């Protein structure tokens with residue numbers, strides 16, 4: 125019978141097998157399809173097997189090739205969602221982090237781990253121009269937004285002790301383009317989604333400050349309590365950046381917390397700080413290194429100005445977890461500033477990756493993504509068959525095929541939906557989708573350090589090549 129003891133020599137041999145698989149995967153990445161040609165039933169047949177009662181030993185590793193072949197691959201032609209490309213150096217950090225199995229609860233649990241996380245958080249805050257902010261790494265932007273809004277709610281409308289019963293209605297403001305993570309957070313915090321105001325946007329999908337101020341005044345007049353405004357620094361659809369400085373002034377004058385959802389875009393401040401004027405005026409900012417710092421999932425971050433606000437929201441310490449040291453380093457505990465108690469060593473990959481390449485290399489890669497987006501937008505505008513459907517502020521490009529000049533909006537939507545499905549299935553380039561003012565868009569989002577100009581050019585050629593085939597199949 126197998127025990128859970130693993131001889132070091134077996135580990136060395138198996139690790140070499142995995143490293144070889146990873147290396148071969150990376151070597152062949154650019155030739156791989158961006159989407160595996162697998163169906164639901166096939167993936168069930170391959171992986172939904174019975175739990176083995178007896179160990180399979182080395183045979184367990186044999187199925188890893190199936191895992192690789194049936195995974196979506198982030199080569200230079202992957203432009204879906206806001207999905208970073210996954211730096212392999214960081215992946216090596218993840219491996220060591222798991223072997224060390226550090227629990228990043230408090231310095232006493234992991235002196236190196238906690239110090240490294242505090243260090244990378246400082247590096248990130250300095251890199252995006254939010255010097256003196258502190259914070260924590262999170263599982264992603266959704267968790268960071270939830271934590272930022274939890275701090276806001278507790279600061280402006282305390283409910284941790286007595287709940288929110290018998291209190292006035294609290295209100296959160298975001299633009300019409302705010303990410304779905306925000307209504308989710310508003311619901312989880314007991315504020316209620318009907319108390320999230322969707323402030324109208326201008327033609328470039330940026331929140332209109334005067335409309336924000338109007339909405340706040342209306343709520344105040346009705347006796348409600350405006351809690352926070354969520355400004356987007358990179359909306360998920362078009363990468364639009366709300367006018368942060370103006371929104372910060374309104375938030376400050378009316379006593380609201382300002383949370384900036386920078387999960388998609390704010391790390392681009394490393395390359396283009398001018399686009400993010402006013403970012404440092406926020407009370408809290410979410411960032412996603414697993415998006416635009418090319419880190420393997422998961423790696424999000426919440427930055428905040430006042431550590432007291434984080435403690436106010438999150439400190440609740442059982443006797444068994446009390447700190448025995450008042451030293452600012454040795455007595456530090458992330459769990460007093462975070463939702464989580466047990467936390468993985470996320471910082472190690474980011475620390476290793478930033479040390480290995482240096483910030484300059486990341487700045488250049490982000491700038492390349494920004495330039496690639498402009499290149500794609502120009503190619504779309506040059507094509508009589510394509511139409512750009514939104515501004516290209518950062519690296520998201522929304523467009524469609526017009527089919528022909530007589531096609532109705534309904535037919536165009538139907539056609540582009542089918543077109544996208546076919547493009548994804550072909551696996552040459554991967555596009556996701558968006559909807560802007562009722563129009564179905566093909567959407568390329570470029571947060572990919574592997575992308576070359578030829579990969580960008582492949583987008584338009586692929587769309588133009590497939591369109592006539594899809595149109596004739598649909599008989600339109």
Ligand SMILES: Cc1ncc(COP(=O)(O)O)c(C=O)c1O
Nearest residue numbers: 206264265266303305360387388
């Ligand atoms: C603007 C914005 N906010 C929040 C999120 C959620 O981030 P995560 O997927 O890391 O939870 C995303 C994800 O794409 C996003 O684009």
